[in-house]
Amino acid sequence: MRKILMSGLLLAVAFSANPAHALDSSGTPVVVTPLASRTTTASGQPITLPQKNVQVLVSTYDIASGATLPVHRHPFPRYAYVQAGTLKVTNVETGISNTYKAGDFIIEMIGQWHQATNIGDVEVKLLVIDQVEQGAKNTELRQ
Numbered sequence: 649m650r651k652i653l654m655s656g657l658l659l660a661v662a663f664s665a666n667p668a669h670a671l672d673s674s675g676t677p678v679v680v681t682p683l684a685s686r687t688t689t690a691s692g693q694p695i696t697l698p699q700k701n702v703q704v705l706v707s708t709y710d711i712a713s714g715a716t717l718p719v720h721r722h723p724f725p726r727y728a729y730v731q732a733g734t735l736k737v738t739n740v741e742t743g744i745s746n747t748y749k750a751g752d753f754i755i756e757m758i759g760q761w762h763q764a765t766n767i768g769d770v771e772v773k774l775l776v777i778d779q780v781e782q783g784a785k786n787t788e789l790r791q
Contacts, residue, residue, distance in 0.1 A: 683729065684753035690746055691739055691757040698724055701782035711735070711772040716765040719790040724780040726756040733772030737764045761790055 688694055711717070711733070719740055730752045737754070738745040740761045747767070748754055756762075766772045778786040 683751075684755070686755055689725075689755050689757045690737065691742070691744070691760055693758055693760075695725055695755065696758065697779055698781045698784075703780050703782040703784075705778040705780060705786070707776050707778075709772070709774040709776055711764070711766045711774070713766055713769050713771060717763060719761050719763045720787050721759055721761050721790070722756055722778075722786050723759060723788065724778060724784065724786050725758060726779075726786055727777045728754040728756065729775040730754065731773040731775060733766055733770050734768035735764050735772045735774075736767045737762055 686695075709728075713733075730748050730750050732750050734747060734749045736745055736747045737756075739757060740763055742760075746754075749768075780786045
C-alpha cells in the first residue's frame with residue numbers, strides 16, 4: 649500500500665511540473681533554438697568519434713578579413729559555430745567549397761585536406777569544439 653501511495657505521489661508531482669518553471673524559477677521562458685542535427689561531416693563522411701580517452705577542447709578563433717588559413721586537416725571531429733563573418737571552406741582534394749555565415753554550424757571534414765578564407769569585410773569569429781584522443785592535436789598542416 650505504501651508503494652502505491654508513493655508511486656501516485658511521484659506521478660502527481662511529475663505531471664504537475666511546468667517545464668518552463670523547472671528551468672527558470674522567475675517564470676521567464678527559456679527558448680531553445682536547434683542549430684544542427686547531422687550524422688555526417690561537411691563532405692558527407694559519417695561522424696566517427698575517438699575510440700579511447702576522449703578529450704573535449706573548446707576554443708575561439710578570430711580570423712581577420714581577407715585572411716586565408718593554411719591547407720590543413722583534422723584527424724578527429726571538429727565542430728564550429730560561426731558567431732560573426734563569412735567563411736569559405738574549400739576541400740582541396742575535391743575542389744568543392746562551402747560558405748558559412750554567422751549563425752551557421754560547421755561539422756568539419758575528417759582527414760581531408762581543406763583551406764578556409766574569410767571572404768567578408770568583417771572578422772570571422774568561431775566557437776570551435778574538438779573531440780580528440782587525450783593529449784592529441786586536431787590540426788595537421790600540409791607540408
